[in-house]
Amino acid sequence: xxPGPSDISPEVLASLSRPVIGHLDPLFVGxxxxxxxxxxxxxxxxxxxxxxxxxxxxxxxxxxxxxLVEAGDKVIVxxxxxxxxxxxxxxxxxxxxxxxxxxxxxRAVETAKVEQALIANPDAKxxxxxxxxxxxxxxxxxxxxxxxxxxxxxLSIVDAVTSLGGIELRVDDWGIDAIYSGSQKCLSCVPGLSxxxxxxxxxxxxxxxxxxxxxxxxxxxxxxxxxSGKGKRSYHHTxxxxxxxxxxxxxxxxxxxxxxxxxxxxxxxxETLAKGLKKMGIEFIVPEDERLPQLNAIYIPEGADDVKVRxxxxxHYNLEIGAGLGDFAxxxxxxxxxxxxxxxENVALCLTALExxxxx
Amino acid sequence: xxPGPSDISPEVLASLSRPVIGHLDPLFVGxxxxxxxxxxxxxxxxxxxxxxxxxxxxxxxxxxxxxLVEAGDKVIVxxxxxxxxxxxxxxxxxxxxxxxxxxxxxRAVETAKVEQALIANPDAKxxxxxxxxxxxxxxxxxxxxxxxxxxxxxLSIVDAVTSLGGIELRVDDWGIDAIYSGSQKCLSCVPGLSxxxxxxxxxxxxxxxxxxxxxxxxxxxxxxxxxSGKGKRSYHHTxxxxxxxxxxxxxxxxxxxxxxxxxxxxxxxxETLAKGLKKMGIEFIVPEDERLPQLNAIYIPEGADDVKVRxxxxxHYNLEIGAGLGDFAxxxxxxxxxxxxxxxENVALCLTALExxxxx
Numbered sequence: 277x278x279p280g281p282s283d284i285s286p287e288v289l290a291s292l293s294r295p296v297i298g299h300l301d302p303l304f305v306g307x308x309x310x311x312x313x314x315x316x317x318x319x320x321x322x323x324x325x326x327x328x329x330x331x332x333x334x335x336x337x338x339x340x341x342x343x344l345v346e347a348g349d350k351v352i353v354x355x356x357x358x359x360x361x362x363x364x365x366x367x368x369x370x371x372x373x374x375x376x377x378x379x380x381x382x383r384a385v386e387t388a389k390v391e392q393a394l395i396a397n398p399d400a401k402x403x404x405x406x407x408x409x410x411x412x413x414x415x416x417x418x419x420x421x422x423x424x425x426x427x428x429x430x431l432s433i434v435d436a437v438t439s440l441g442g443i444e445l446r447v448d449d450w451g452i453d454a455i456y457s458g459s460q461k462c463l464s465c466v467p468g469l470s471x472x473x474x475x476x477x478x479x480x481x482x483x484x485x486x487x488x489x490x491x492x493x494x495x496x497x498x499x500x501x502x503x504s505g506k507g508k509r510s511y512h513h514t515x516x517x518x519x520x521x522x523x524x525x526x527x528x529x530x531x532x533x534x535x536x537x538x539x540x541x542x543x544x545x546x547e548t549l550a551k552g553l554k555k556m557g558i559e560f561i562v563p564e565d566e567r568l569p570q571l572n573a574i575y576i577p578e579g580a581d582d583v584k585v586r587x588x589x590x591x592h593y594n595l596e597i598g599a600g601l602g603d604f605a606x607x608x609x610x611x612x613x614x615x616x617x618x619x620x621e622n623v624a625l626c627l628t629a630l631e632x633x634x635x636x
Numbered sequence: 637x638x639p640g641p642s643d644i645s646p647e648v649l650a651s652l653s654r655p656v657i658g659h660l661d662p663l664f665v666g667x668x669x670x671x672x673x674x675x676x677x678x679x680x681x682x683x684x685x686x687x688x689x690x691x692x693x694x695x696x697x698x699x700x701x702x703x704l705v706e707a708g709d710k711v712i713v714x715x716x717x718x719x720x721x722x723x724x725x726x727x728x729x730x731x732x733x734x735x736x737x738x739x740x741x742x743r744a745v746e747t748a749k750v751e752q753a754l755i756a757n758p759d760a761k762x763x764x765x766x767x768x769x770x771x772x773x774x775x776x777x778x779x780x781x782x783x784x785x786x787x788x789x790x791l792s793i794v795d796a797v798t799s800l801g802g803i804e805l806r807v808d809d810w811g812i813d814a815i816y817s818g819s820q821k822c823l824s825c826v827p828g829l830s831x832x833x834x835x836x837x838x839x840x841x842x843x844x845x846x847x848x849x850x851x852x853x854x855x856x857x858x859x860x861x862x863x864s865g866k867g868k869r870s871y872h873h874t875x876x877x878x879x880x881x882x883x884x885x886x887x888x889x890x891x892x893x894x895x896x897x898x899x900x901x902x903x904x905x906x907e908t909l910a911k912g913l914k915k916m917g918i919e920f921i922v923p924e925d926e927r928l929p930q931l932n933a934i935y936i937p938e939g940a941d942d943v944k945v946r947x948x949x950x951x952h953y954n955l956e957i958g959a960g961l962g963d964f965a966x967x968x969x970x971x972x973x974x975x976x977x978x979x980x981e982n983v984a985l986c987l988t989a990l991e992x993x994x995x996x
Binding site: 296332 | 638640641642643644649650652653654655656657658659661662690691692693694695697698722725726728729730818820826827828848849850851852853871872873874875876877878879882950956958959961
């Protein structure tokens, strides 16, 4: 019950042990087509370019930036936690300019400030933000931010690592242009894959680039033909076959449950957890209306020893909760109820175990 | 029995299904230390910086180039197949200059030509080559090439994707400075990880760079502290936990067998296969003394239909052999006997099935 990797269902774990087959085997290629369709469902998009990148979410982030952004481009980057900061790193390493819009850690991105930045920088080409900040537990208004980007002729680049499958996320309805996620959060698959999706507008920007993409491995123009489903699959790199078995299985489970039901399940479990924490006098970092249900960031109660409590939970209950990150290191805990972990038995265990740990 | 992913042992497959645990969990960190020691054994090195990169071999290649090479640097790249070509792509995308030394496809890299290039380019900083060309089945003299590089004050960058665990490879004895491999070839683990190792000299080059590494995800100066084993593990990205269970298990199997025994096993199985193929009148692309035992590239016999034969093998015998790549597309097959696949029963099946397929 940390900030991820989340618990994995027995079915997904079992799927990982299927014998490996070739990444160009017709059976495997058929499964890839299904993964693509299932990812389109998860993202709520019809984007043709919707794939699982063969590397973790941080590589998904870099793929979005290096494919779309060219040296000299201006990118408005919203920072309200660790991952906004990482976006800035990505932008500057391309030789592009990051216009940083800071919002307080533990709060949503301030839409009004982003609008000001867009007005002050009419030559900006992109707006980048984190939908669900894993480091603080705050959700930002992705719909409003994407609408703002569109109004100002900018493409949106969205981090959905912790949001995909956990809270409402509608790529097409909200007009998201480039989005990346991770397999190990609310999808409850093994860590190591990054679902990504590009709008037609984003694909055109890639096609019309003036400069070569600086990364060969992340150059999506080379990968498109492998995933295209049209004609011959051309070899780019050896796909992580067994991890993709797991992703396929976890996406089938998502489809069987129904994405809206899954969003609702995260909310229900969160409310039970929040009620129990309140009884114990524990306070949330994030105000209620900006709070992620799947990532509960709470202040460490006065007098409690951060490391001692987390070790007690791990050693006595086989239960992991996350430490604070960045500004919140040593000050907060992060309790994840993501995907398969968002169950009544987990929430009950967590509350009882935490109470016990605090009374030691 | 294609060019990889290779067959995976039941033990490695089973290890993948262990419950996921946090990538900062003490138990997991302990396993990472073991993976590092086991990789040092596989590479025959004491290099402190020896890790498994959380992405496929192509990302391992890119990691070696983007960490060591800076814009403007001169790199001698040996090309005798598809993967030498990919190295050139990597060099030019950094803004560095590739001095290309071409050797015929299906042959070893010509050492004398490399020496000429080194003499003609005294300002070259690196020599890059592929130890075992997966696209052609040729092995190059890594020991001689690294000695040449050292003589001319160059660092060596070596592709060991198909060689690691399959043929003799001695990183320290041969003075290799940067090396990358893949998990899915002779280590017989799932695809998706890239073992890499940097010599002290290479690590110093990274530390003394004048420019920032263009990739955040592949910036090994950020990863070193996670794998260092000294003090606090700092978070960089979520490690692919379950795939690393598999790598750990496959490396334990390698250690139990003994690396020299494994090299010998590949050779023995290759000789049986070669004898059988010769009986069928099938010819190898590569001359005997430059031939990889684990990757047998053969000419498609006259009159045989490339796709039909491969489909027959797949559909009637559940057996995959690889198609030709690059210059050899449509002209060659590639039969892999890598790691767990290098067994008498596989070689026997392959010979019988291929004979049957050719007689259809």
